[in-house]
Amino acid sequence: MAEQEKEATxxxxxxxxxxxxxxxxxxxxxxVRYPVKGSYVWYPFGFSIRRNVYDxxxxxxxxxxxxxxxxxxxxxxxxxxxxxxxxxFEEEVYWVLNGGTTPLDVKLALRPTSETAIYPMYRLWVRxxxxxxxxxxxxxxxxxxxxxxxxxxxxLREITSFKEAHTVHATWDExxxxxxxxxxxxxxxYKRLAIPVLPSKRPSWDKFPGADYTIAVDSLxxxxxxxxxxxxxxxxDNFAKTFDIKYEDVDGEQVYAHQTCYGVSERxxxxxxxxxxxxxxxxxxxxxxxxxxxxxxxxxKEPEAVLNACNDxxxxxxxxxxxxxxxxxDKRPGSKYYKWEMKGVPLRIEIGPRDLKNEAAMLARRDTxxxxxxxxxxxxxxxxxxxxxxQTSLLEKATSELNERIxxxxxxxxxxxxxxxxxxxxxxxxxxxxxxxxxxxxGAGILGIPTDMDEDGTYKCPICSxxxxxxxxxxxxx
Amino acid sequence: MAEQEKEATxxxxxxxxxxxxxxxxxxxxxxVRYPVKGSYVWYPFGFSIRRNVYDxxxxxxxxxxxxxxxxxxxxxxxxxxxxxxxxxFEEEVYWVLNGGTTPLDVKLALRPTSETAIYPMYRLWVRxxxxxxxxxxxxxxxxxxxxxxxxxxxxLREITSFKEAHTVHATWDExxxxxxxxxxxxxxxYKRLAIPVLPSKRPSWDKFPGADYTIAVDSLxxxxxxxxxxxxxxxxDNFAKTFDIKYEDVDGEQVYAHQTCYGVSERxxxxxxxxxxxxxxxxxxxxxxxxxxxxxxxxxKEPEAVLNACNDxxxxxxxxxxxxxxxxxDKRPGSKYYKWEMKGVPLRIEIGPRDLKNEAAMLARRDTxxxxxxxxxxxxxxxxxxxxxxQTSLLEKATSELNERIxxxxxxxxxxxxxxxxxxxxxxxxxxxxxxxxxxxxGAGILGIPTDMDEDGTYKCPICSxxxxxxxxxxxxx
Ligand SMILES: [Zn+2]
Ligand SMILES: [Zn+2]
Numbered sequence: 001m002a003e004q005e006k007e008a009t010x011x012x013x014x015x016x017x018x019x020x021x022x023x024x025x026x027x028x029x030x031x032v033r034y035p036v037k038g039s040y041v042w043y044p045f046g047f048s049i050r051r052n053v054y055d056x057x058x059x060x061x062x063x064x065x066x067x068x069x070x071x072x073x074x075x076x077x078x079x080x081x082x083x084x085x086x087x088x089f090e091e092e093v094y095w096v097l098n099g100g101t102t103p104l105d106v107k108l109a110l111r112p113t114s115e116t117a118i119y120p121m122y123r124l125w126v127r128x129x130x131x132x133x134x135x136x137x138x139x140x141x142x143x144x145x146x147x148x149x150x151x152x153x154x155x156l157r158e159i160t161s162f163k164e165a166h167t168v169h170a171t172w173d174e175x176x177x178x179x180x181x182x183x184x185x186x187x188x189x190y191k192r193l194a195i196p197v198l199p200s201k202r203p204s205w206d207k208f209p210g211a212d213y214t215i216a217v218d219s220l221x222x223x224x225x226x227x228x229x230x231x232x233x234x235x236x237d238n239f240a241k242t243f244d245i246k247y248e249d250v251d252g253e254q255v256y257a258h259q260t261c262y263g264v265s266e267r268x269x270x271x272x273x274x275x276x277x278x279x280x281x282x283x284x285x286x287x288x289x290x291x292x293x294x295x296x297x298x299x300x301k302e303p304e305a306v307l308n309a310c311n312d313x314x315x316x317x318x319x320x321x322x323x324x325x326x327x328x329x330d331k332r333p334g335s336k337y338y339k340w341e342m343k344g345v346p347l348r349i350e351i352g353p354r355d356l357k358n359e360a361a362m363l364a365r366r367d368t369x370x371x372x373x374x375x376x377x378x379x380x381x382x383x384x385x386x387x388x389x390x391q392t393s394l395l396e397k398a399t400s401e402l403n404e405r406i407x408x409x410x411x412x413x414x415x416x417x418x419x420x421x422x423x424x425x426x427x428x429x430x431x432x433x434x435x436x437x438x439x440x441x442x443g444a445g446i447l448g449i450p451t452d453m454d455e456d457g458t459y460k461c462p463i464c465s466x467x468x469x470x471x472x473x474x475x476x477x478x
Numbered sequence: 479m480a481e482q483e484k485e486a487t488x489x490x491x492x493x494x495x496x497x498x499x500x501x502x503x504x505x506x507x508x509x510v511r512y513p514v515k516g517s518y519v520w521y522p523f524g525f526s527i528r529r530n531v532y533d534x535x536x537x538x539x540x541x542x543x544x545x546x547x548x549x550x551x552x553x554x555x556x557x558x559x560x561x562x563x564x565x566x567f568e569e570e571v572y573w574v575l576n577g578g579t580t581p582l583d584v585k586l587a588l589r590p591t592s593e594t595a596i597y598p599m600y601r602l603w604v605r606x607x608x609x610x611x612x613x614x615x616x617x618x619x620x621x622x623x624x625x626x627x628x629x630x631x632x633x634l635r636e637i638t639s640f641k642e643a644h645t646v647h648a649t650w651d652e653x654x655x656x657x658x659x660x661x662x663x664x665x666x667x668y669k670r671l672a673i674p675v676l677p678s679k680r681p682s683w684d685k686f687p688g689a690d691y692t693i694a695v696d697s698l699x700x701x702x703x704x705x706x707x708x709x710x711x712x713x714x715d716n717f718a719k720t721f722d723i724k725y726e727d728v729d730g731e732q733v734y735a736h737q738t739c740y741g742v743s744e745r746x747x748x749x750x751x752x753x754x755x756x757x758x759x760x761x762x763x764x765x766x767x768x769x770x771x772x773x774x775x776x777x778x779k780e781p782e783a784v785l786n787a788c789n790d791x792x793x794x795x796x797x798x799x800x801x802x803x804x805x806x807x808d809k810r811p812g813s814k815y816y817k818w819e820m821k822g823v824p825l826r827i828e829i830g831p832r833d834l835k836n837e838a839a840m841l842a843r844r845d846t847x848x849x850x851x852x853x854x855x856x857x858x859x860x861x862x863x864x865x866x867x868x869q870t871s872l873l874e875k876a877t878s879e880l881n882e883r884i885x886x887x888x889x890x891x892x893x894x895x896x897x898x899x900x901x902x903x904x905x906x907x908x909x910x911x912x913x914x915x916x917x918x919x920x921g922a923g924i925l926g927i928p929t930d931m932d933e934d935g936t937y938k939c940p941i942c943s944x945x946x947x948x949x950x951x952x953x954x955x956x
Contacts, residue, residue, distance in 0.1 A: 041548050051545065069528075071514060073514050093578060094576065095577075097574075099570075100568065100569035108514065110574065124509070157551075
């Protein structure tokens with residue numbers, strides 16, 4: 001499939017939006033030409049990144065969650081039970097009305113999220129305190145009839161890869177701890193993708209419909225906008241009351257359970273590709289790169305000796321669990337470099353006759369472009385140690401880029417200016433009116449109150465001038 | 479979740495239908511209480527079997543296919559392009575008509591299968607002979623508005639786990655080879671599940687709508703009915719003409735491509751559980767068992783020494799990649815046996831003070847019930863070698879049960895009688911009229927012409943008495 005795209009030109013990352021669209025197509029992540037708005041096709045290469053990324057999140061969750069799978073179709077009566085929840089979703093839900101040529105008796109919603117599919121079953125499954133905590137998750141497609149501009153991996157009508165966890169606990173406090181645990185888990189997940197994220201508690205007007213509160217993690221995109229890449233909601237006993245989820249406590253009393261839910265979508269892939277990529281294409285952390293090492297034989301004489309050496313290196317690396325490809329195609333080296341750089345392969349090994357004479361190989365890092373000659377005898381260790389270095393280096397680079405773009409602001413004008421470049425940290429008195437005023441005046445949104453920051457200063461709300469010890473992140477958002 | 483189901487009674491497998499429903503609930507495979515007909519919920523335990531089973535099929539396909547993901551929603555105009563295909567599906571398709579409270583401009587079908595979602599993209603992706611063969615697959619949820627009686631894992635309105643592969647080839651012959659390859663692959667897949675399947679070429683009136691021909695594999699269920707558990711379709715250039723999928727051949731000519739598709743659904747889990755299960759519950763081949771070994775400490779004195787020994791064995795087995803659980807709960811041993819037998823755990827290890835004195839452990843096989851004392855010193859090898867023995871033994875048992883229930887038949891009465899117990903092998907002249915007559919007279923269906931059998935006899939069609947060298951499988955089917 002790559003043939004027709006050969007050596008297409010990727011726009012500079014400075015024009016982020018064009019770079020993003022070009023990267024998705026040229027690096028073969030998503031094809032946007034599917035004939036339904038907001039639905040996109042995963043190219044096999046893109047999907048292999050998705051597999052590696054979702055293996056990480058599965059691994060993290062499997063420690064104390066279980067994977068499960070609930071139906072896509074939700075009957076109207078269940079969907080309509082939770083008033084606040086439905087209000088948040090009613091304009092966004094796709095409805096199945098016909099089966100074959102027959103109108104259905106009961107309208108069926110395509111899940112926009114699965115609370116109303118899962119909780120009628122939790123009512124049956126949760127009986128006793130011994131059943132708690134219950135921690136399940138599923139990875140599914142969900143649907144939102146988005147009227148805003150859609151964008152692959154970011155704003156979709158079919159979210160193809162929604163990882164949603166739903167937990168049940170005995171007490172409100174235990175559910176609150178689980179929300180914290182979920183955020184820790186997401187921070188760890190993004191760290192594995194070499195991406196720093198900012199956790200913050202969403203203001204009340206921006207919480208999940210039906211939740212007591214919401215904590216979210218955001219990443220910073222290259223254009224200075226933030227992308228919400230994970231959310232965790234404390235549902236209190238709100239849904240438990242609606243769906244009658246009770247358990248018998250140690251004293252034999254029937255008590256409403258407390259719940260949380262938390263989710264991550266393929267936005268994690270959007271931020272992965274956008275954060276690390278450059279003008280040459282993708283830059284992938286080794287753990288998620290479908291090909292971790294590409295070996296390029298430099299052949300003009302002794303082709304057999306060179307190819308043998310390449311095969312030996314491949315065998316040795318594969319035995320160590322490394323995903324390796326030899327590119328022995330007829331293309332010229334420059335064209336091979338172009339291709340594998342576009343695909344974000346973390347390390348390129350070049351072996352030619354001169355290297356063989358030195359019993360060495362050239363090792364080129366995708367992230368920095370650094371080239372170094374290394375002895376063939378220790379090639380495995382050289383590769384494995386560089387994987388760690390690359391991972392650390394990508395995370396450090398992304399972290400310092402993020403930190404450079406978080407700005408302390410004290411006036412509305414200051415905020416207005418700084419959100420053009422990144423995230424403003426702004427005092428806020430806590431009044432909803434001031435928050436909404438601020439949003440409107442700066443044309444950006446309050447993300448929330450950082451949950452990982454100990455404030456010890458005193459500040460002034462830029463709207464009402466009241467003193468406050470609280471600051472919030474403000475940013476333009478996707 | 480297991481608490482409320484504790485020691486529920488499983489109906490005898492002789493009453494297969496009741497056993498099946500009881501098994502799904504008591505062993506926690508599927509919960510049938512979801513409030514939409516034909517949609518069921520995977521219990522976490524059931525889903526963990528599904529994971530292991532689909533890991534096998536992924537592993538087999540990944541050798542020369544790539545995984546991908548296409549949208550669920552298919553616009554009406556694409557869906558309606560292939561006349562024969564749509565005729566096969568029009569009564570079964572769910573239609574999304576509303577987004578939010580707004581009627582959609584274009585009706586959207588929930589995929590019943592993905593030809594019409596994938597092939598418009600193949601038109602864009604296939605350009606040159608160098609792009610061929612193209613072999614992609616996806617594992618997705620698909621939808622059929624079934625009006626027949628629905629049944630978990632077998633006849634569903636939401637098929638949650640449809641593995642569908644779609645390949646493109648230069649020539650009709652290459653596509654035909656791929657269909658054979660697909661059937662070989664499915665036979666290998668089912669062998670890993672210790673299930674023998676029968677491949678046969680479906681009669682023309684039972685082929686996939688839009689295909690040149692269909693080869694399917696069937697398994698025999700305990701009640702004597704067959705279950706179609708995999709199909710492979712030669713699509714010729716029928717869809718290529720409809721969706722304009724052409725490639726430039728070596729001479730620079732634009733030629734229509736040839737295609738195949740082949741699929742397996744969660745019916746593979748239905749036959750896995752039904753074939754091996756018994757009156758005590760599941761019997762799982764080691765490769766797909768979520769827990770492969772359960773260790774039961776027999777404690778009345780020296781609890782510490784016994785528990786230490788159990789932990790040592792667990793550690794040793796886990797180091798060898800075995801999935802192990804120690805059940806040190808307070809339940810009595812009988813209750814533990816009941817639980818783990820119901821879940822199909824292949825091996826149970828019991829360790830008590832007397833065993834310790836002998837430096838031994840008791841090893842009990844789930845499939846045969848055989849118990850044997852084995853030395854602790856060699857426990858890892860004992861376990862691993864028994865896994866192989868169990869796998870072989872399950873396949874042999876299932877194969878001989880199948881072979882005993884395939885009956886040579888020469889008259890209609892004979893067929894009528896034998897299909898009550900299993901599969902009839904019946905001469906057929908090849909005339910559609912005789913085939914349909916036979917179906918009607920015996921109240922069962924022609925599965926197809928076996929593709930793995932060399933016929934050298936001459937037979938008589940039981941309907942028209944014409945001589946023929948062909949015989950077909952006839953069976954009652956799910
Ligand atoms: Zn204020
Ligand atoms: Zn005949």
